[in-house]
Amino acid sequence: MRPAPEHESRHLPEIMVNTPKHKLVSKSKVSEWRGLDRISSVVHEMRCIWREQEKDDIGIDGEIELCRQRQDGDGMIGTGKIIKVQSKSGSSYVVRDSDQAFASPVEEKDLHYWRGLNVPAIYVVYHPDDDRLYWKHVQSYIAERPEALKPPFRIEFSKTSDQLDAGAYNALVHLCELAPDRVLTDRGETLFSNILPVLSLPPAIFVASVLPEKRTNFHDRIRGSQWIPPYQYGSGSVATLTDPTEGDSALRDVIDHACVESFSLADWLSQDRSNEARLNGLLNSTLHRHLRGLGLEFSKDHRRYFFNKGLAEDSPLKRTWRSSRTHKAQPRLVAKHYEYGRNRFYRHLAVDARFNRFGDHWGIVIEPKVHFSTDGTTRWEGRTARSYAIKARIEEWNNIFLNNVLFWADQFSRGEPTFDLMVDGQTICTVGGTPLSTETTFSIEAIAVPDRRVPRK
Numbered sequence: 001m002r003p004a005p006e007h008e009s010r011h012l013p014e015i016m017v018n019t020p021k022h023k024l025v026s027k028s029k030v031s032e033w034r035g036l037d038r039i040s041s042v043v044h045e046m047r048c049i050w051r052e053q054e055k056d057d058i059g060i061d062g063e064i065e066l067c068r069q070r071q072d073g074d075g076m077i078g079t080g081k082i083i084k085v086q087s088k089s090g091s092s093y094v095v096r097d098s099d100q101a102f103a104s105p106v107e108e109k110d111l112h113y114w115r116g117l118n119v120p121a122i123y124v125v126y127h128p129d130d131d132r133l134y135w136k137h138v139q140s141y142i143a144e145r146p147e148a149l150k151p152p153f154r155i156e157f158s159k160t161s162d163q164l165d166a167g168a169y170n171a172l173v174h175l176c177e178l179a180p181d182r183v184l185t186d187r188g189e190t191l192f193s194n195i196l197p198v199l200s201l202p203p204a205i206f207v208a209s210v211l212p213e214k215r216t217n218f219h220d221r222i223r224g225s226q227w228i229p230p231y232q233y234g235s236g237s238v239a240t241l242t243d244p245t246e247g248d249s250a251l252r253d254v255i256d257h258a259c260v261e262s263f264s265l266a267d268w269l270s271q272d273r274s275n276e277a278r279l280n281g282l283l284n285s286t287l288h289r290h291l292r293g294l295g296l297e298f299s300k301d302h303r304r305y306f307f308n309k310g311l312a313e314d315s316p317l318k319r320t321w322r323s324s325r326t327h328k329a330q331p332r333l334v335a336k337h338y339e340y341g342r343n344r345f346y347r348h349l350a351v352d353a354r355f356n357r358f359g360d361h362w363g364i365v366i367e368p369k370v371h372f373s374t375d376g377t378t379r380w381e382g383r384t385a386r387s388y389a390i391k392a393r394i395e396e397w398n399n400i401f402l403n404n405v406l407f408w409a410d411q412f413s414r415g416e417p418t419f420d421l422m423v424d425g426q427t428i429c430t431v432g433g434t435p436l437s438t439e440t441t442f443s444i445e446a447i448a449v450p451d452r453r454v455p456r457k
Contacts, residue, residue, distance in 0.1 A: 035089025035126035036061065038133055045166040047076050059113045060121070061087045066173060081176035082119050086110070086138075089126035095154070102127065102134075103154040108387060111149055112394035114138040120175040123155055124164055133164035137175055189443040190325070194405045197432040198355070198362035199418060205268040205279075206240045208251070209259035218254070226250035229423055230285035232278040239268075239275075241282055241428050249424075276357065283355040286421045286428050287364065291353065294411060297377060304369050306335065306348035308376045313337040321410040323403070324434045332407055335376070345380045345388075346373045351408045364412075364431060368396065368404035398444070409435055 036052060039062070043050035049065040064083045067076035088104060096103045104125045114121040115138065124135045134157045141155060142148050148155065210233070214221055218233050228250045232239045244251040245260055269275050292298060296305040311317050316336035322329045335348040350371035353364055370392040372380040396404070413419040413433030420427045 034128075035087050035124070035133070038126055039085065039087055039124060039164070042133060042165055042168075046169045046172075048169070049078065059086060059110050060084050064172065066169075066176060079176075081173075081179075083172055083175060084114075084117055084119055084121040085124055086114065086121065087124045087126070089128070091128055093125050094127055094129075097127075097129070100160070101156060101158050103156050106153050106155055108149070108153050109390045109394070111138070111142060111153065112391060115142050116394050116397065120179050122172075122175075125157065130159070132159075134159070134162045135164040135168065136162060184443045185441070187443050188439060188441045190437050191440055192325070192402055192405065193436045194366045194368075195356075195358075195363040195436050196366065196409060196412065196434075197436055198364065199430040199432055201362060202241050202265055202279075202282075202428050204262050205265060205282075206243050207237055207261050207263065207268070208240070208244050208255040208257075209237050210254055211256055212236075214254040221254055222250040224250065226253075227424075230282045230289070232281050234278075239278055239282070241286065241423050242426055247424050280355055280357075283362075283421075283429065286423055287353060287355065289423075290419075290421050291412070294414075299371065299377075299379060302371075302379060303352045304348075304350040304371045305352070306350040306371045308335060308346075308348065308373070311335050311337075311346065311376045319407075319411065321407050322415055323406050324409065325402075325406060343384055344374075345385070346376050347371075347388075347392075348373065349404065349407070351404075353408070353412070363436070366405050366408050366412075366435070368401060368408060370396075405435055409433060 040050045040052070043064050047069075048067045050062060051065070052062040053060055062085045064085060066079050066081045066083070068079055070077055093104045094102050095105060104123070106123070114123070117139075121138045122135045123138050123141075124133055126133055136155050136157065138155075145156075210218060215236055218238075222228055227248055229240055229242055229244070231244075231251065238244065238251060238255065240251065242249075243260070243262070244255055245257050263271075265279075269279065288298070291305050295307065295309050297308045298305050307317050307319065309317075314337075317334050318331045319334050320329060320331050332349070335346055337346050338344070348371040350369040352367040352369055356363060356365050370389065372385055372388055374380050410433070413431070415433070417433050418430055419433055421429050421431065
């Protein structure tokens with residue numbers, strides 16, 4: 001029997017058995033480490049900086065900062081030129097392998113994500129059989145081979161020209177030279193947020209005690225033909241923005257009219273920390289009614305507001321709006337039917353909007369969305385639908401996102417400088433019709449938006 005080497009623990013055979021007590025390291029994880037270690041080694045051999053991304057990795061594993069030689073030869077100088085790196089390692093990322101070339105499978109959403117980065121991005125594969133690293137500049141690869149955005153979603157490598165070693169330094173420098181400067185200091189611009197300022201909040205909150213016999217299944221009790229105002233119910237009482245004893249409210253029949261109190265907003269908020277969340281719920285309910293009053297449909301499960309009234313296969317919807325940036329009135333396509341092979345669907349501009357508090361101030365946050373439906377309302381589900389949704393989100397670059405924010409701000413306010421949120425004819429709060437903005441002494445250069453390519457089946 002072979003004697004155990006001195007460096008082996010006599011207890012080693014016991015911990016080699018997989019049991020629930022032991023933390024396991026998968027082969028794929030070991031392969032991933034090996035690939036990242038090789039990238040670090042190669043980058044350091046170039047005398048550049050490698051930064052591995054340890055948190056919030058959604059498609060980028062690290063970055064290379066290129067360095068150049070100091071004039072006196074004593075060390076290197078950081079250039080601030082950055083290349084983003086996505087690394088894959090192992091035989092599962094090598095297909096169609098030959099002596100001259102191979103391919104690496106990738107996910108469609110990653111291709112769109114890398115293409116949309118505003119700095120150069122390279123895809124690096126560690127080939128275990130060759131014990132080498134290979135790389136491709138993703139943006140130029142997709143530009144030169146648009147079929148890469150169609151199944152089977154692969155990146156092709158040459159084993160002679162795509163090796164990542166110290167000799168690739170000049171090619172990486174060239175990538176950074178081609179990348180345009182994004183921040184310009186010779187002119188300023190207006191930076192818009194996606195927040196509409198709340199100019200005034202509700203002056204008062206009404207709190208009423210619910211009759212004991214009406215508290216069970218409270219929400220179901222008030223459903224019916226009567227008008228239901230925004231309310232928050234809890235612990236046997238209901239909070240509202242208007243007097244529940246007045247008007248034709250469904251709350252009139254379930255509350256004790258002798259136990260209704262009115263509080264100033266500041267007083268009510270100071271009574272209980274949870275009242276801020278209740279106020280948020282009241283305000284969002286009021287906003288919901290305002291948006292529905294504008295003719296917007298609402299998908300509750302996915303929180304999407306979108307236009308669909310009058311929409312048909314041969315009748316797309318357009319809305320006229322005025323940009324607060326350019327001050328020009330223009331039509332905007334908001335919903336249209338599309339047909340690509342077996343895929344038939346409607347694409348809608350959509351939005352989610354909610355109240356949020358920012359320190360001592362409140363605002364309505366506008367989040368532009370896209371809604372795909374089968375019939376003008378019902379959400380289109382399935383793998384193909386998700387593929388279209390991914391493309392739509394990824395291609396919403398800065399200037400498109402900004403235009404969408406300004407479009408929805410114009411729709412919310414009907415083109416007016418301010419608009420009121422009303423309950424039963426009473427103004428509850430007033431909101432600015434233009435998103436908050438600021439003037440800067442610099443500007444951000446817009447990237448040209450790539451052509452949308454719709455997958456065909």
